[in-house]
Amino acid sequence: MSDRPTPPVPGRLEKWEQRTEVPLFAASLVFLTGYAVRVLAPLGVQPWRDIALALVAATWLLFAVDYGVRLRRSGLGVRFVHSHWLDTVVLLLPLLRPLRVVRIYTAVQQRADRPRLSLYARVMTYASLTAALLGFSAALAVYHQEQGAPGSTIRTFGDAVWWACATLTTVGYGDAVPVTPGGRVIAAFLMACGLALLGAVTGAFSSWLVEVFQREDERRPPGSG
Incomplete structure (x- = not known):
């Protein structure tokens, strides 16, 4: 056997x-x-x-x-x-x-004949949903860690949402920062995700612009311009 x-x-x-x-x-x-x-x-x-x-x-x-x-x-x-x-x-x-929203779309589209959105629209949609869910989850998690901690600058959930927005967009004002070990781990993870999302959106937008310009060049008659 x-x-x-x-x-x-x-x-x-x-x-x-x-x-x-x-x-x-x-x-x-x-x-x-x-x-x-x-x-x-x-x-x-x-x-x-x-x-x-x-x-x-x-x-x-x-x-x-x-x-x-x-x-x-x-x-x-x-x-x-x-x-x-x-x-x-x-x-x-x-x-x-909830960040597995991309797989949700894939599972739904496997039951259809073809995707209903273009590639660039899908990237923008994924990025927007992911940013919203990730920011809300991170705000909850960091507020759970920071509330009541000595020296914390994140005292309310509103502070946590503001911190999540500033961190996710890679702005980093520094007016609200986590002071607990758990909060800092969450912050590091959110920074990495923010950079990845920004890169994905920027890349998709740049590719879309290049495609638009290429189509315009192809429509021009030879010798024009």
């Missing part, structure tokens, strides 16, 4: 992801809402804080079950953790799960 691992069954993982991607995205928004209520609601507000905690726990358990099913269907065993490292990170940091 051979000890070699069982090869993956073609299509099993892909079919599972296509069926579950949209429902799991909805669950990630429920997780984000529950986490927001847990962070922003005053301590004396009950039972909303308990309900929010239950939603956070239930949706994270759903993510863990989905991860286990996909690991099993992949046929890769523990190699799945390495080959799908982004899924592993998202499982450990579920606040990042």
Whole structure:
């Protein structure tokens, strides 16, 4: 009897992801809402804080079950953790799960004949949604870390949103900065994501301009200009 691992069954993982991607995205928004209520609601507000905690726990358990099913269907065993490292990170940091909005669009488009948006429109749409979700998630996370910390300049959620906007756009005014270790880790991650998003948007816009100018040149009659 051979000890070699069982090869993956073609299509099993892909079919599972296509069926579950949209429902799991909805669950990630429920997780984000529950986490927001847990962070922003005053301590004396009950039972909303308990309900929010239950939603956070239930949706994270759903993510863990989905991860286990996909690991099993992949046929890769523990190699799945390495080959799908982004899924592993998202499982450990579920606040990042809404950022899988790109895969949501892909799953929906696989059921259609062709994409409804051009490449450049898709890049702009992805970047806008990602920036909004990332900024809101980072603002929640850093406010959770910074509120009440000695010497913190992020005292309200409004301060956290302002800090997230300044950091994500790489402006960095410096009037609101995290002072806790956890807050600084979040800040470093947001800086890297801000640079990546800015590069993606700039590159897409530049490519679109080049394409427009090329079309204009092709429409000109020979010898004109």
